[in-house]
Structures are given as structure tokens and as C-alpha cells.
Amino acid sequence: MRLLLLLSFVALTGCVKQQAVQSGLTDAGVRTPVARCMAAEMADRLSVAQLRKLSRAKARDGERTENLTIADYVERARRVGDPEVIAVTGAAAAYCSATR
Numbered sequence: 001m002r003l004l005l006l007l008s009f010v011a012l013t014g015c016v017k018q019q020a021v022q023s024g025l026t027d028a029g030v031r032t033p034v035a036r037c038m039a040a041e042m043a044d045r046l047s048v049a050q051l052r053k054l055s056r057a058k059a060r061d062g063e064r065t066e067n068l069t070i071a072d073y074v075e076r077a078r079r080v081g082d083p084e085v086i087a088v089t090g091a092a093a094a095y096c097s098a099t100r
Contacts, residue, residue, distance in 0.1 A: 017051075018043040024055050028076070029068040037096035038089075045088045053080045054089065070097050 021043045025035035042051070057076040059065050064072055070093040077089040 017048070021051060024051075025073075028057075028073065029059070029064060029066045030073055031067060034093070034096045037099065038092040041092035041095065042088055046085060050080075050082055050085050053082060054085055056080075070094060 018039045022035050022039035025038055026032055030038065046054070054077060057079045059076070070090075073093055074086070074090045077086050080086070
């Protein structure tokens with residue numbers, strides 16, 4: 001019974017994390033279908049600390065804030081300075097843009 005409760009909690013926590021990542025991506029200007037796909041990839045592969053860093057990579061003056069291209073979003077991810085964040089974000093963006 002405890003194992004079942006633990007597994008349910010872990011699944012729920014993962015779902016909440018994925019929803020938060022998706023919301024952050026759409027708020028940053030990523031199209032919703034791409035953001036949904038990217039969130040599934042990123043929530044599993046990045047830590048909460050890494051996701052927080054990424055959430056601080058805001059648009060600079062003159063940059064797009066809607067319908068970002070892969071290059072736009074990956075450029076913002078580079079500002080974080082974490083190679084794993086850059087790699088995971090770039091891979092998720094490329095995969096999800098190609099399949100959506």
C-alpha cells in the first residue's frame with residue numbers, strides 16, 4: 001500500500017512539474033503544442049534548480065516575446081550558462097518543432 005501511495009505521489013509530482021515547465025515555456029513565447037512537447041522532455045531531464053535558472057532567461061529589449069523560433073529560445077537558454085540546460089533545451093526544441 002505504501003509503495004502504491006509513493007508511486008502515485010511521484011507520478012503526480014512529475015505531472016505538476018511538467019505543467020509548470022509548459023506554462024513557463026508558453027509564457028516565454030513558445031507555441032503551445034511545441035511547449036507541451038518540450039515540457040515532457042525537459043521536466044524529466046532537468047532538475048528543479050536548472051529549470052529555475054532557465055525561467056530567469058527573459059527576453060531582452062527588442063527580442064521577440066511571441067512565436068519564438070528554436071534559435072530564439074535556445075539563445076535564451078544559453079544565457080543560463082549551464083551546458084546540460086542548453087543541450088536538453090536545444091534537443092527538446094529541435095525534436096518538438098520537427099514533430100509538431
